[in-house]
Amino acid sequence: MAYKIAFSKGSIKIGKQETPSFYQGFILNILNPKAWIASISGVTAFTAKGDMSSLILFCSLYFFICFIGVGSWAVVGKQAKALVQKESQLRIFNKIMGAGLAGVSAYLLLT
Numbered sequence: 038m039a040y041k042i043a044f045s046k047g048s049i050k051i052g053k054q055e056t057p058s059f060y061q062g063f064i065l066n067i068l069n070p071k072a073w074i075a076s077i078s079g080v081t082a083f084t085a086k087g088d089m090s091s092l093i094l095f096c097s098l099y100f101f102i103c104f105i106g107v108g109s110w111a112v113v114g115k116q117a118k119a120l121v122q123k124e125s126q127l128r129i130f131n132k133i134m135g136a137g138l139a140g141v142s143a144y145l146l147l148t
Contacts, residue, residue, distance in 0.1 A: 039142060043135025045130035072103075 084091040121127040
């Protein structure tokens with residue numbers, strides 16, 4: 038995957054794209070299996086069985102942290118769009134991302 042990302046053509050198709058609505062984003066987040074797996078894992082790891090106060094505390098913290106995480110991801114994505122306006126910039130970006138993914142993969146394999 039790192040190789041495919043690093044050596045992709047980096048073509049940019051500029052056209053009118055419809056921005057997803059709030060409702061579409063809301064439904065997408067509810068249907069996100071990764072979020073459900075992470076929240077179930079967190080609840081089982083960090084809450085005591087039958088202790089409602091620890092469950093409420095965990096859910097409140099998890100909501101707050103996820104809200105910040107998703108919000109910052111959206112802001113960074115919007116700002117990064119300015120960095121890849123040309124195909125040459127996109128190819129450089131892809132090489133950096135591919136190298137980063139290869140580095141993380143190598144680290145995980147070697148440790």
